[in-house]
Each structure stands twice: as structure tokens, then as C-alpha cells.
Amino acid sequence: MRTTRPIREFMSHLPAEVDRRETLGAALDRMRAERVHHVPVLDGPALVGILSRDDAHEAWLRDGAAAAKRTVGEVCTTQPLTVGPLTPLRDVANAMVERGVASALVVDGAVLVGIFTSTDALRLLAEASSGP
Numbered sequence: 001m002r003t004t005r006p007i008r009e010f011m012s013h014l015p016a017e018v019d020r021r022e023t024l025g026a027a028l029d030r031m032r033a034e035r036v037h038h039v040p041v042l043d044g045p046a047l048v049g050i051l052s053r054d055d056a057h058e059a060w061l062r063d064g065a066a067a068a069k070r071t072v073g074e075v076c077t078t079q080p081l082t083v084g085p086l087t088p089l090r091d092v093a094n095a096m097v098e099r100g101v102a103s104a105l106v107v108d109g110a111v112l113v114g115i116f117t118s119t120d121a122l123r124l125l126a127e128a129s130s131g132p
Contacts, residue, residue, distance in 0.1 A: 003088065003089050003090035003093075004088045004089070004090060005088065005089055006085060006086045006087065006088060006089070007083055007084075007085060007086075007087050007088070007089055007092045007104070007106055007114075007116055008085035008086065008106065008113070008114065009089075010089055010116060010120060010124060011085075011106045011113075011114030011115060011116045011120070012114055012115050012116070012117070012120065013113065013114050014113075014114070015036070015039065015040055015112070015114060015115040016030065016031070016034045016036055016039050017039055017040045017041070017042050017112070018030065018039050018040075018041055018042070018051060018072050019041075019042060019043070019072070020041050020042065020043045020048050020049070020071060020072050020073030020076070021071055021072070021073065022071065022072050023068060023069055023070065023071060023072070024051075024056060024059060024067055024068055024069070024070050024071070024072055024074075024075055025067075025068030025069065027039065027051055027056075027072045028056055028068075031051075031053070037052060037053045037102070037103075037117065037119070038050055038051070038052045038053075038102065038103040038115060038117055039051050040080075040105055040112055040115065041072050041073065041076045042112070043073075045110075045111075046110070047080075047082070047105065047107065047110070047112050048073065048076070048078060049073070049076035049077050049078040049079070049080055050076060050077050050080040050103060050105060051072050051075070051076040051077070052077065052102065052103070055075050055076055055077055056075065058075070059074075059075040080101075080103070080104075080105050081095055081096060081099050081101050081103070081104045081105065082104065082105045082106075082107050083095065083104050083105075083106055083107075083116075084106070084107065084108065085106050085108050085113055085114070087106075089124075092104050092116055093121060096118070096121075102117060102118040103115055103116065103117040103118070104116045104117075
């Protein structure tokens with residue numbers, strides 16, 4: 001497999017994103033519409049976290065239906081795994097395993113440029129196992 005190649009070759013470019021002031025209900029509607037499980041959370045151009053379906057599930061367990069009215073900034077993970085675009089795929093995968101997370105945000109300086117998720121990793125594994 002191409003594990004030493006940079007993550008920028010495998011990430012999803014220009015991922016869907018949400019503003020930290022958006023309601024959880026609205027963010028989940030967008031996530032369903034775009035068929036994604038993770039979205040970066042921004043405050044203007046600044047990355048402040050990541051919202052996953054797990055974050056939303058925990059909010060619903062804690063707050064019931066009232067969770068829909070909470071802001072994304074209140075329920076998101078505020079210290080997401082971030083990597084640079086030149087980080088080798090292998091290092092990103094290892095970091096995801098070590099931190100027990102299903103996604104890594106790819107940032108170039110302070111600019112969000114992509115996301116790499118466990119779904120992307122599974123897609124790569126499937127492609128590698130379907131070789132000649």
C-alpha cells in the first residue's frame with residue numbers, strides 16, 4: 001500500500017463545514033444531506049473543532065430532544081486530530097488509532113484544506129486488496 005505518500009493524496013478536499021454557532025439540529029440535517037459523519041467546526045476562518053455523529057449521539061443521550069437547539073460549539077470535540085498535508089498516510093493512520101478517533105483534519109498552517117476519515121482508510125484498503 002502507499003503508506004509513505006502524503007495524506008493530501010488521500011484526503012477529501014474542501015470538506016463540508018459548520019459554524020460553531022449553528023444549532024446541532026441544523027448541522028445534523030446538513031451532515032445527513034451530504035452523507036458525512038464528521039464535519040469541521042469553524043469560527044469564521046478559524047478551526048475550533050470537529051463534530052461527529054458520536055458527539056451528537058452523546059448530546060442526545062445527555063439532553064434528549066433539547067440537544068437539537070444546542071450550538072455545535074457546545075457539543076463538538078474541541079481538540080481534533082490535525083495533521084499537515086505532507087504527513088505520510090501511515091503516520092496519520094497510526095495517530096488515529098493511538099487517539100481512538102475516526103478522522104483527522106488536514107491543515108496547512110492555520111487553513112483547513114481537507115479531512116481524512118476511517119471511511120477513506122477503508123476505501124484505500126479495499127482498493128489495495130482488489131489488486132491484480
